[in-house]
Structure formats: structure tokens, C-alpha cells
Amino acid sequence: IRSTKSTVSFFMTTAYGRRRRSVTAASFEDYKDLAVASGGQAIQVSKAELPMATDVILDTSTSALVTVLHKAWKGDTAETFPFMLDESLKAVTIYITGTSITFTLTNPAGVSQNYDEAKGKLGVIQTVGNLNRIRLNPDKQSGTWQIRIGSVHPYTLKVTGQSTITFIYDFVEKFGGPHSGYAVLSGRPQAGQPATLMLSVLGRKGPSSVTVKDIGLLIVSSRDEVTNGSMTDLGKGDILVTVDKVPEGEFVVVLRGLDKLSNSEFQRQSTTQMSVSKLHIQALVSSSVEPGKTLMVPFHVMTQGGGGSYTINARNDKGFPMTFPDSLVLVTEQYGNATLTITPPASTESGTDVTLTIDAKSSSGADSNYVILRLSVVTKITDFVQPQCEVVNVFADDCPEDQSQCGHFQWELSANLTDGNGTGIERISLRQGAGILSHSSLTAPNIEAHYNASCCSQIVEFVAVDKVGNVGKCYHSIKRSDASPAVTLSPPLWLCLLVSIFVARP
Known part of the structure; x- marks a missing residue:
């Protein structure tokens, strides 16, 4: 939940x-x-x-x-x-x-x-x-x-x-590097530790129509025991909130502010309750996994509470087969290590996104935490060669030289297309030309294409795309080349001829 x-x-x-x-x-x-x-x-x-x-x-x-x-x-x-x-x-x-x-x-x-x-x-x-x-x-x-x-x-x-004045929030942690920023922190915050929240506040006419006065963490079973946080306005409705210590017990995020449109004060609370945990789970996952291949996901669990046996559970939103240990025996403030495996079926479509959740819970059920991981199923690309096209026959002898008469005549082209040892041609489409393109079955290793057009449409180009996106093309033109250009003489040659004429006169 x-x-x-x-x-x-x-x-x-x-x-x-x-x-x-x-x-x-x-x-x-x-x-x-x-x-x-x-x-x-x-x-x-x-x-x-x-x-x-x-x-x-x-x-x-x-x-x-x-x-x-x-x-x-x-x-x-x-x-x-x-x-x-x-x-x-x-x-x-x-x-x-x-x-x-x-x-x-x-x-x-x-x-x-x-x-x-x-x-x-x-x-x-x-x-x-x-x-x-x-x-x-x-x-x-x-x-x-x-x-x-x-x-x-x-x-x-x-x-x-019902109101459009609302907010959403996430616990976040800062990361460094050349493109530093804040990443969403999955799981429950650590007991007795400082925490950082990122809130996005919405108003009736955008974020600028409200003024946020204070944000804090409120114990749901207390009268008004609020742990207020220090706020940093990041602009466009985003607010960074830092609390020195997350309170014990079930709490909600509470926000109070002023609606500028009505000049009335408002208060909002997060719907889902949150609580601290003495458990901490770390996990790193590759960003992708191939269909039919098994991905190993190492994870580490540590408790600041009492040691002992902790139940491990995992699930993913696609129901892919997984293996993981049922439990881990932990020593206080020492990480216990384990590995989870997940295997997407070979039929899984490339580009499928998977959300993986790993839970750890104490034997008494008094403490628990989780970590959320996201990965994609991606087919490894080994085909980098574009489909090949070979023009076999062109029948254009009937096309007249006088283009004004072209409408009464047709020309044809046939070609062979193949993807060699690649993934296979997925589609063939006409890019240039006003004729009709047809082809044999795409499941065959060699595909025969046939094009028929009026002699008025003198250029044809069609493309073949294989299953990983490589593109090959067929291009042909029946335009006749222009007549040979007239011979021209350069100025030095003219000058020599004139001199010769004058010298030859008696």
C-alpha cells in the first residue's frame, strides 16, 4: 500500500x-x-x-x-x-x-x-x-x-x-556528479534520521495562485504534533523540504497555505500514511534484461533494530518467474547479502517495462521495509546490415520520347529483396512514384517486388525495413538523358582561327 x-x-x-x-x-x-x-x-x-x-x-x-x-x-x-x-x-x-x-x-x-x-x-x-x-x-x-x-x-x-488545490510528494535523496540532482527514494525513511521531501504544489490557476506557508510531518494519533521542515522554493510549484528527524509512529505530510484567488487559508494532508523503519534495503539493477535470459539482482539488508531472522518477499508487476531466499539472518548494523533472479519469457516483447519490489519484514512483523526497482526488457541487437535490393528487370521500351503522350503507356520493374542473415524484412513501402507496388510474402528469405506505373511517373523508390529498424532502398529512373550538348570553342581557339584567316589572305 x-x-x-x-x-x-x-x-x-x-x-x-x-x-x-x-x-x-x-x-x-x-x-x-x-x-x-x-x-x-x-x-x-x-x-x-x-x-x-x-x-x-x-x-x-x-x-x-x-x-x-x-x-x-x-x-x-x-x-x-x-x-x-x-x-x-x-x-x-x-x-x-x-x-x-x-x-x-x-x-x-x-x-x-x-x-x-x-x-x-x-x-x-x-x-x-x-x-x-x-x-x-x-x-x-x-x-x-x-x-x-x-x-x-x-x-x-x-x-x-473536491479541489484542484493539492500536492504530491516523494522522499528523495541527493546525488552528485556533473548533473547533480535529487532521485526518488523508494522504501520507508530511516528511523531517527533526517529526511528530504520533494513536493509539487498545484493551485486553481497553477502553482503561482497559492502561497505555501508551512509543510511538516504530522503524527496521525497526536493532537497537533507536527515536525516542521525547512522549505526551499525551486520554482514552478516544486518545493524541497528538509526535516531534521523523521517522527516515530504513523505520520502524514501536512501542508498549509493561502489561496490567492479567494484570499482564504487552506490545509491539505497526504492520503497514505507513512512510518519510519529500522530496516534498510540496498539493491542495484541493470537497466535492461533480454527476453528468455536470467538477470541476477544482488541486494543487501541491514537493521538498526534487533537481529534475527527476517522474511524476504519479492514480486513484479508482469508475473515473470523469480527466485530469491525466503529469509535472511541479520546481525544489528551489519548487511546481509542475497541475490534475486528474474527471467522474462522468450516471448516477451522488447520494450516491456517491469517494476520489481523487494520486501523485508521482521519475524514479529513489527518492522518492515521495501525497495522498488525498475528495468526494461530489451532484445539485444546484432543485426546492423540493411536489407539489399537488386533490380532484375525493367520494361520501359513502350514509353514515348514525347512526354505529352506518356499517359497512354505503362512501364514495369521487378526486383529481388533480401535481409541476408539478418532479422528479416518487416515491411516494404513506396516512397516515390505514383504506381502500384506489390511483393511476395515477407516470411520468405528472398522477396520479389513488382512495380507498375504510367510512363508519366518516371521515378520509383521503395524502402525495405527489417525487424530491428535497418533500412534499405530500391531506386530506379526511366528518364532519358538529354541530347548531347553542342560543341563550344574557347576564346584562345577563336583567336587562333582569326589569325590564321588573316595570314592566309593574299
Whole structure:
């Protein structure tokens, strides 16, 4: 989920009776943890209530969906959560998942609506199973809202809306050299270490229509525990953010700023949660692999936590066969080495891109990390010779010398084409000429081409391209050469003749 930044929601029905398997509390908590980490919902309803919960599916499938606030709370005592709604937000929806929930929603003007008011001054409340869904009225007021939630059980709170004011981010690392820059860092950031993020911020009329005030990392289970970062504006909406220490626990990226078009403040959060890891995975991969050949990928795993056995798993998005060790025994702060192999089938099309993910997880499941590698399947090129063409016959004797009469006559050409020991000719096409070109089967080692045209079209050129892109051509012209040029005399010769004439006169 973290590697793809996917949002996952679970809809689970409660089943009763001995002959049906019901979801246990422990298994539902697992699903809830996955949903919360991805920014989704874990909704538990009865089978009869399931159609009523489908509005959540419609909500998440809308375009330009942004997250304003996302909290995971343990409960116990009532808690108040403030959040900022700006003018650009449409279809604002609040989700609260949990049991025995009470809440009061208050807008910036002090108008409130309680959990038991299905249709109130602020919006419409729908309760299905463990889900409370609040859709705010379209005329919602911009500014700081707050919702006070009471429950003795754990619950989650999420506020979303539709807006073109949003951001995307990646953890990055700097690389040197003559063309230095920043590369995306796959995997989770290291515990207790500084980190660098690259954000691209979008506004309603481009990046220049917003002003970013602060960016930080927010613990989702804390009130407002934000690790703020130092910002460097790179222009065109790109911002480099450096934090001195990545916080422990599940966190999200939070951004606050000003929408210049409405002069209203806004806040946005990343949807998918992230957390630190004490595991570090290094892997280097060649940029390409040949179809049918096996590529070896060495990788190295190190932990700053406790040593022991760590589970290794790997997958690729094309389902190519792979081999790798099931586990590695690690010693604290020492790299364990292993090798993965991947073999694209011989039938794999050249140019196919493959995404490979390697995971490592502690035996207790408390810590895990991953690395993402990308490679291409490319057929090795050994054919560098262009197809050859030999003109065999030309029948153009009927073409008249007077071009004004050419329209009533035809001429023909036949040629042999071959790619020798190359990959074979893939296509033949006419480049010059107004006639008709035909040829025998391209699967044959020797291909016969035939061209027929009016005598008015006196030039033909057709090209043959083999399977790796080498190009050969056939060219022929039936234009007759002009008459021999008149003999001309140079000035010295004229002068000699004149002198001879004068000398010869009596």
C-alpha cells in the first residue's frame, strides 16, 4: 500500500448464525489498520445495510479528491479536532468510523449540529453500521471548523473534498556528479534520521495562485504534533523540504497555505500514511534484461533494530518467474547479502517495462521495509546490415520520347529483396512514384517486388525495413538523358582561327 500510495477501503458484513463465518474482532482490526494506513475506511455493516454504504464508494471515485484531515484516535475522552475549509473545496464530506460515537460539528460562525440531527443547518448525516457520514451543505462557510467527538472506543476521523488545490510528494535523496540532482527514494525513511521531501504544489490557476506557508510531518494519533521542515522554493510549484528527524509512529505530510484567488487559508494532508523503519534495503539493477535470459539482482539488508531472522518477499508487476531466499539472518548494523533472479519469457516483447519490489519484514512483523526497482526488457541487437535490393528487370521500351503522350503507356520493374542473415524484412513501402507496388510474402528469405506505373511517373523508390529498424532502398529512373550538348570553342581557339584567316589572305 505504501509503495504504491494506494487507498483501500473495506466493506465487511456482520454475519450471524452457526453455519456462517463471521469476522472476528481481531481480524476486523487488521483490516481497519490497513484501511487507516492507506487513507481509506473499514466499514462494518449488516448485509441489509450494505447498499446504503455504497455512497462511500461513489465519494472515493470522484475526481480531484483531496484530504483535509485524517486522524486515528484511541477514544477514552471527548476530543475536539479543528480543521480549515477553504473556498475551493466542494462536496466536503466527513467520515467517522467507530462504535458508540457522539459528535458535534461547529462552523466558523458558531452554528452547530449534533450527531442525532439527520438534516441540520450544516449538512446531512447518514449512519450505517460503524460509519457516520456527514455531507456538508454546498453553501458551507470557509474558515476554521471544529468537530468534537466522544467515544470510549477507538475511532477514525477523515475530512475530504473536491479541489484542484493539492500536492504530491516523494522522499528523495541527493546525488552528485556533473548533473547533480535529487532521485526518488523508494522504501520507508530511516528511523531517527533526517529526511528530504520533494513536493509539487498545484493551485486553481497553477502553482503561482497559492502561497505555501508551512509543510511538516504530522503524527496521525497526536493532537497537533507536527515536525516542521525547512522549505526551499525551486520554482514552478516544486518545493524541497528538509526535516531534521523523521517522527516515530504513523505520520502524514501536512501542508498549509493561502489561496490567492479567494484570499482564504487552506490545509491539505497526504492520503497514505507513512512510518519510519529500522530496516534498510540496498539493491542495484541493470537497466535492461533480454527476453528468455536470467538477470541476477544482488541486494543487501541491514537493521538498526534487533537481529534475527527476517522474511524476504519479492514480486513484479508482469508475473515473470523469480527466485530469491525466503529469509535472511541479520546481525544489528551489519548487511546481509542475497541475490534475486528474474527471467522474462522468450516471448516477451522488447520494450516491456517491469517494476520489481523487494520486501523485508521482521519475524514479529513489527518492522518492515521495501525497495522498488525498475528495468526494461530489451532484445539485444546484432543485426546492423540493411536489407539489399537488386533490380532484375525493367520494361520501359513502350514509353514515348514525347512526354505529352506518356499517359497512354505503362512501364514495369521487378526486383529481388533480401535481409541476408539478418532479422528479416518487416515491411516494404513506396516512397516515390505514383504506381502500384506489390511483393511476395515477407516470411520468405528472398522477396520479389513488382512495380507498375504510367510512363508519366518516371521515378520509383521503395524502402525495405527489417525487424530491428535497418533500412534499405530500391531506386530506379526511366528518364532519358538529354541530347548531347553542342560543341563550344574557347576564346584562345577563336583567336587562333582569326589569325590564321588573316595570314592566309593574299
